[in-house]
Amino acid sequence: NEDEAAVADNADDRAEEVLDSGAFSVTFSAQSGKVETEGFAEWIKERAKYIPLRLTLKERKYLRLLEAALNVSEYTDKVDVLMYGDKTKRIVGQIKELCAILSGLVLASDYKAGQKLFEDREFGENEEFYRRVFEIGRRHKIMNPERMRNEYGKLMFMLQDAQTNEVKKVLGMDLVAPVKTVHSVLEALDIGYLLEDEMIVVATREIVERGKTRAQVQLEIKQKERAVEYLCKAYATNQCPAEVIRQCLYSIGDNHAYLRFTRDACERMRGYLSSWFEPKKAESDDLSLAIFTGRSGARLTHSHESQYHYVTQTLTLWREILHDMFMLWHHADGDLLDSRNTYRLKDTGQGLNRVQQCSR
Secondary structure, three states, rough: OOHHHHHHHHHHHOOOOOHHOOOOOOOOOOOOOOOOOOOOOHHHHHHHHHOOOOHHHHHHHHHHHHHHHHOEEEHHHHHHHHOOOHHHHHHHHHHHHHHHHHHHHHHHOOHHHHHHHHHHOOOHHHHHHHHHHHHHHHHHHHHHOOOOOOOOHHOOOOOOOOOOHHHHHOOOOOOOOOOHHHHHHHHOOOHHHHHHHOOOHHHHOOOOOOOOOOOHHHHHHHHHHHHHHHHHHOOOOOOOOOHHHHHHHHHHHHHHHHHHHHHHHHHHHHHHHHHOOOOOOOOOHHHHOEOOOOOOOOOOOHHHHHHHHHHHHHHHHHHHHHOOOOHHHHHHHHHHHHOOOOOOEEEEEOEEEOHHHHHH
């Protein structure tokens, strides 16, 4: 058992070393609609440019340490305030304090690893470590929007400030790394053509139990497992171990799961709406969608027809947003951390807030 664990750890470390190399800049034009088997290769090649890479076990450990450090940080309380003095100095002080907390947590959780990272090294010499940890937090948030509700805001505000030329000059390092995606990793390892293999459909598909027998579900699971093993053996190289390919395939599967639980829920609701209600006129009072201001929490007054179309349009809009959520999030991330697109601290009527253009 100890030998197997050591082999697994070595494979995990090898995979992470490979994933840490290469450039990760991407562009994308998403398509709408459900994915059919025909044309799936083209669809997934485009979509993979914005599918975040699933975290490894070691990255998840760093994620927990990052969340702990951000949880105790008072970054926004110290920086986003109107006061006299050198703001750059305050920002640099808070960034160094957050990095010091993170370094201490790493050292406390794994003394040998922490000692190797920080012993006899200056602050700026750990640039790659901090870039990696902060990228892990951003990547995790894209795939899990419901997580890090408070910590993510602190992280992005800190990275926003770290992108300004004045802060970069004082810190002597760049804390922002591009988010790793399935496409960027495969392209960096020269196996982007993996996404054109027909077995990708089987290896990444969602297995849904609804309307199937247990035997059918078990058969699909075995087919999926065989497809994953086939792709790992067929495309693994010295530069790209099988674990990296498996991680990319699982990441694409995570994308499909996300779409099923978010986008498809809007489609089902829209189907129920058209099946159970008439668009022009309610068949009875019980089937009326009309709402009136002040009743049951309603803030608007809509007739049955108006409310029917209002709900249909809302579900359609959110269906399209959720389908392309990863693309939209990547663009938002790029806008927030663009060193040429700085923010302004303004009183918006709800306190001091950062206001920034969305150039993308």
